[in-house]
Amino acid sequence: MNLITSYISNFLGRKGSYVFIATVFARLFSFLAAWFALKLIPNKELGVVLFAYNIVVFIIPISGFGLHQSLIRYGALLKTKEEKNSLFLYVLKKGILASLLMIFVIILCSFFINFKFENTQFYLVILSFVIVPSFLLSIINAQFRLNHDNKSFAYTEIVRSLILVISVFFLSYFFQEIGYAFALLLTPLITTLLFIKRLKIDFTSTEKLKITNLKFWKYGFFASLSNVVTQLLFVIDILLIGYLLNDTEMVTNYRYISLIPFSLLFLPRVFISTDFVAFTEKIYDKRYIINYIKSYLLLFSLVSVFMLIISWFFSKEILWTLDKNFVQFSNTFLVLMFGITGIFTLRGIFGNLLSSIGKAYINYYIASLALLFNVIANYYLIPKYGILGAAITSSILMWFTGILSAVWFYFLYEKVLTKTR
Incomplete structure (x- = not known):
């Protein structure tokens, strides 16, 4: 029983309760956003947007060629704040380029696919740009975790969820399905802009790290x-x-x-x-x-x-x-x-x-x-x-x-x- 008590105590000490609440909060608000979209947009048009978005959702985990995953693992093994800062900048620069390349490939491939639903290509092109802000938000969250700042990591989830609900409601209400598509795009972008300054990254750092290899x-x-x-x-x-x-x-x-x-x-x-x-x-x-x-x-x-x-x-x-x-x-x-x-x-x-x-x-x-x-x-x-x-x-x-x-x-x-x- 002491093992469980100690384990939960350490979890709470790392602000795990904030992560737990933020996760529940995010799930509830994601459901609410989906409900708003269902009520405000005709099913047929909404289905086209969701079909295109689901394609992008499967690609998002490999945005930036997965460099956000490398950041969290290799960053945890680094000893100094300066090294972690340099690794973040490397991942940021290379990851954005990799994400842009992925967007280019998606758009190029969309011209050679005979989509069953009308306007699928149009929404796929728009929503493919979600890859960049989604990657940026992933590395921001990774950096918060590397800094043992799970509280800020949790806050990004809560704020993102709030922005999603608000943007889906208003943009869907005024602009229907095109508004919903832009709400999905703007949510990670706005969240990124709000939280990237809290990392206090030194963007002038030029230190090269040996770990950034193949x-x-x-x-x-x-x-x-x-x-x-x-x-x-x-x-x-x-x-x-x-x-x-x-x-x-x-x-x-x-x-x-x-x-x-x-x-x-x-x-x-x-x-x-x-x-x-x-x-x-x-x-x-x-x-x-x-x-x-x-x-x-x-x-x-x-x-x-x-x-x-x-x-x-x-x-x-x-x-x-x-x-x-x-x-x-x-x-x-x-x-x-x-x-x-x-x-x-x-x-x-x-x-x-x-x-x-x-x-x-x-x-x-x-x-x-x-x-x-x-x-x-x-x-x-x-x-x-x-x-x-x-x-x-x-x-x-x-x-x-x-x-x-x-x-x-x-x-x-x-x-x-x-x-x-």
């Missing part, structure tokens, strides 16, 4: 690519249900039944986002890392058991609050709840520890392997068991990727420690 770029690219593939893991079930069952109602059922389990994944992310810099700074201190792992596992094992007990006894009541027709799929809900405990207890911590020791490419390989298994298993299980088959596949893969991450971390961590001795 390995540095490779780490960020694979870390970001891993996030993209992981997103696909959550999307592929929906796509395959629609394709294999040819039943849009089942797509809707699975989407809403999985809403609560997948929404709960924000909890381990809050802890990891708060602590990533702290445990990366001490990644070569084996005693500290092992103690951190034990504390994390104990806390989230208890949380997982609590969630499973609640789900077991009240699954039907929980689903009834969404829609009474969902009650018949309580088994699907329970299978998904069991699956996310695999992420809670294993994938959440060990996936990030792999990144912390510089092995982000392992996460990419694991996610890619899981994606392949997902497609193969779903082709067999969905026609046989319906949406329960999709849930079984996802649940197995959540545990499989978690176990694989843990095994790889312990195997590679010993090698990393040996090299540093």
